[in-house]
Amino acid sequence: xxxxxxxxxxxxxxxxxxxxxxxxxxxxxxxxELHGFAGIxxxxxxxxxxxxxxxxxxxxxxxxxxxxxxxxAVRSSSEKQLGLHFDxxxxxxxxxxxxxxxxxxxxxxxxxxxxxxxxxxxxxxFREFVQADIDxxxxxxxxxxxxxxxxxxxxxxxxxxxxxxxxxVRILVNNRRVAEGFYRGIGLDDVEGVxxxxxxxxxxxxxxxxxxxxxxxxxxxxxxxxxxxxASISGSDVGVIAEVRALAESHGAVTELxxxxxxxxxxxxxxxxxxxxxxxxxxxxxxxxxxxxTGSVYETVLVGHEQLGSVCSGGRYDTLASDGKNTYPGxxxxxxxxxxxxxxxxxxxxxxxxxxxSAVLVxxxxxxxxAASDTVAAALRARDIPVEVAPNAAxxxxxxxxxxxxxxxFVWFPGSAGEDGAVGADQVKDIRSGxxxxxxxxxxxxPAEDRWPRVVPKA
Numbered sequence: 001x002x003x004x005x006x007x008x009x010x011x012x013x014x015x016x017x018x019x020x021x022x023x024x025x026x027x028x029x030x031x032x033e034l035h036g037f038a039g040i041x042x043x044x045x046x047x048x049x050x051x052x053x054x055x056x057x058x059x060x061x062x063x064x065x066x067x068x069x070x071x072x073a074v075r076s077s078s079e080k081q082l083g084l085h086f087d088x089x090x091x092x093x094x095x096x097x098x099x100x101x102x103x104x105x106x107x108x109x110x111x112x113x114x115x116x117x118x119x120x121x122x123x124x125x126f127r128e129f130v131q132a133d134i135d136x137x138x139x140x141x142x143x144x145x146x147x148x149x150x151x152x153x154x155x156x157x158x159x160x161x162x163x164x165x166x167x168x169v170r171i172l173v174n175n176r177r178v179a180e181g182f183y184r185g186i187g188l189d190d191v192e193g194v195x196x197x198x199x200x201x202x203x204x205x206x207x208x209x210x211x212x213x214x215x216x217x218x219x220x221x222x223x224x225x226x227x228x229x230x231a232s233i234s235g236s237d238v239g240v241i242a243e244v245r246a247l248a249e250s251h252g253a254v255t256e257l258x259x260x261x262x263x264x265x266x267x268x269x270x271x272x273x274x275x276x277x278x279x280x281x282x283x284x285x286x287x288x289x290x291x292x293x294t295g296s297v298y299e300t301v302l303v304g305h306e307q308l309g310s311v312c313s314g315g316r317y318d319t320l321a322s323d324g325k326n327t328y329p330g331x332x333x334x335x336x337x338x339x340x341x342x343x344x345x346x347x348x349x350x351x352x353x354x355x356x357x358s359a360v361l362v363x364x365x366x367x368x369x370x371a372a373s374d375t376v377a378a379a380l381r382a383r384d385i386p387v388e389v390a391p392n393a394a395x396x397x398x399x400x401x402x403x404x405x406x407x408x409x410f411v412w413f414p415g416s417a418g419e420d421g422a423v424g425a426d427q428v429k430d431i432r433s434g435x436x437x438x439x440x441x442x443x444x445x446x447p448a449e450d451r452w453p454r455v456v457p458k459a
Contacts, residue, residue, distance in 0.1 A: 009119075009127030011338055013345070016355035016453075021130075021341045023455040024161060025112060028132045028335065031157035032110040037134050040109050042091040048081040051090060060086050060117040084116040088133045089292075089314075089332060093321035096137055096328050105139040105328075106146070112337070123346075124308045124339040133314075135332030137321065142329040144264055147296040147316050148271045154300070154312055154333045155279045165349040165457035166340075168303040169312075172234075172283035173268060175296050176315070177261025178244060179230070179287065185253025186226050193217040198231050199287040202309070206231075226251050231285035237273060240282040241266045261295075268296060294318040298333055302343065311340050351458045354407035357386040359446050360428070361403040362412045364393040372414045376426065379441035380412075385451065387412075400431055409450050412439070 013021055029039070051061050064082040085091050088111050096103065112132045121127060134153060136146045151171050158169045179198075180191045188194055197212045206228050213224040226247075233243050241262050248254045265282060272280030288297040295316030302311060314333030321328035344350045360380060362373045370393070377387045388408070390399045396413070403411050411431055415424040428444060429436040445451075 009121030009125075011126055011129065011342065013341070014355070016352040017341070017345050019352040019355065019453050020164075020344060020350055020455050021337070023164065024337060024341055024344075025130075025132065027160050028157050028337070029110070029112065031153070031160055032132075032134055035108070035153050035156075037108045037110040037153075040092075040095065040111055041113060042085075042088070042095050042111065044084055044114075045082040046085050046091055046094065048083040050094065051083045051086065060119050062116045062118055086117045087115055088113060088131055088334065089135070089317075089320065092133070092135055092332075093328075093330075096321045096330075097323050100139070100323075100326065100328065105137065106142065107137045108134070109137075110134045124311075124336075124342050126338050126342075129336060129338035131334050132337050133332055133334040135330050137328050137330035139326065139328055142316075142331065144267065144295075147264065147331050148268050150314070150331045150333055151268075151280060151296075151298050152272060152275055154298075154335070155276050158300070158312065158335070159276075159279075163457075164344075164455045166302070166344065167305060167349070169279065170301050170303055171272075171280045171312070172286050172299045172301065173265070173272075173280055173296060174282065174284055174286040175261040175265040175268075176288075176293050177257050177295060178265060178284070179261075181255040181258025181261055182230055182244075182248055182251075182253050183227065185248060185255045185258060186223050186251050188217065188219055188223055188227075190217045194219070194227060195287040198227060198285060201231060201285050226253075234281060234283040234285075236269070236278060236281045238266050238269050240269065240284075244284065264295065288313065288315055292317045292320040296331065300333075300335075305343055305347070308339065308343050311336050311343075348458050350455055353449075353454045353456060354409070355453070356388075356406050356408060357453060358388045358406065358408045359385055359450055359452070360387045360410045360412050361399065361406070361408045362387060362389045362414070363396055363399045364390045365414065365416060366393045369393075369414070376412055376414055376441045380444075383442075383445075385446060400429070404431055410446060412441075 045064050048063060062084040064084060092111065110133060114128055115131050116128050118127060119125060134150065136150060155169065155171055179195060183191050183194050194213060194217050197209050197217060201209050210224040210228060213219040213227055229247055233240060244262060248258055269282050286297055286299050293315035297315035298313055299310040300312035302308060312333055312335040316331040318329040319327060362377045364370050364373045373389050377389050380387045400411055409430060409432055411429045413427045415426045425438040426441065427436055428439040
């Protein structure tokens with residue numbers, strides 16, 4: 001068989017990279033559960049018409065189809081075309097609608113699953129990747145304080161990874177009501193179109209965005225300049241609110257909607273400054289391209305790695321989940337776990353202390369004595385010590401070399417029978433230091449730091 005050609009955009013970590021990823025997932029899950037979020041999992045597919053309703057995503061959706069229908073049957077018009085979900089928010093909205101009668105609101109959930117997007121692979125951007133989401137959903141209404149809580153929970157979750165070398169994070173926040181109130185105040189009605197163009201600022205720059213605002217959204221040059229002036233405002237204290245209001249006043253764009261949004265944004269900035277100083281920054285260019293956001297919007301960058309783009313984003317949505325009679329507003333954020341892990345590994349910020357779970361290799365003196373080695377291994381595993389038995393009864397020197405290649409720190413030698421028939425004590429060897437001591441499988445403990453692989457900052 002010829003050597004396979006890798007598929008770009010579908011990450012597959014080596015074992016030590018997988019240990020890093022699993023540590024990140026476990027840390028996120030633990031923090032989410034500390035804050036009362038319940039875990040769920042939804043199906044991988046959704047009806048295509050539902051996926052295509054949520055913003056500019058049609059070019060990214062993978063369609064699901066069978067290679068050959070049974071008996072050459074043709075799909076009937078009543079059969080729904082399915083697509084792989086490109087995020088976890090759209091399937092979660094459907095999940096809420098289907099289970100509303102069995103859910104206690106406000107519903108706090110976390111979800112960690114793979115998603116698929118048919119975009120061009122590049123640094124930190126994949127076609128198949130893991131996301132970790134939290135959302136808080138209410139029935140009919142959702143108080144604003146949840147828009148403050150959600151990003152702070154994410155900040156805490158990411159902050160818990162600092163001990164393994166994750167750089168500091170900055171959560172950039174804006175409020176869609178501020179943007180919409182301002183745009184309408186200066187005479188622009190294509191609010192969604194303007195938001196989509198502003199969302200491209202970091203990718204294509206202000207000149208091209210200004211051109212798109214004129215050609216795609218019908219803005220005048222002065223209106224485009226005003227939009228860019230709003231997008232240039234940022235800061236980590238409530239002084240940002242006065243700056244935005246002053247800009248709006250200079251353009252005659254002070255609207256009730258803008259004032260509502262400024263009140264909410266100011267409350268978020270003030271609360272964040274008290275609970276997580278320096279972590280949350282108001283940035284008026286944050287727009288989020290998806291259409292369903294209605295209030296606060298968030299994007300998160302790694303300090304010193306801003307070129308990677310946002311590793312965590314989300315916002316408030318009021319109408320994503322609605323069955324026509326009942327509406328379930330919510331707020332949520334999503335971490336691109338694969339993007340985060342990719343940067344941790346490629347920038348050599350973290351490492352696993354070893355690439356296998358095993359702390360001990362139990363040596364095999366001969367194939368006739370393998371049962372004795374298996375007995376030792378079982379006794380150690382019963383005490384939660386990860387162990388494997390040597391694959392063959394080679395010379396002990398070769399078995400030690402095998403353990404070294406695997407990264408296993410200890411080799412266990414079962415006691416052998418002497419000339420008088422008495423069985424000597426078992427011994428365990430730390431192959432890093434060369435120390436070898438008598439040991440009993442019923443009581444011996446490896447050092448705590450060696451029991452399981454750990455993730456640590458790379459020296």
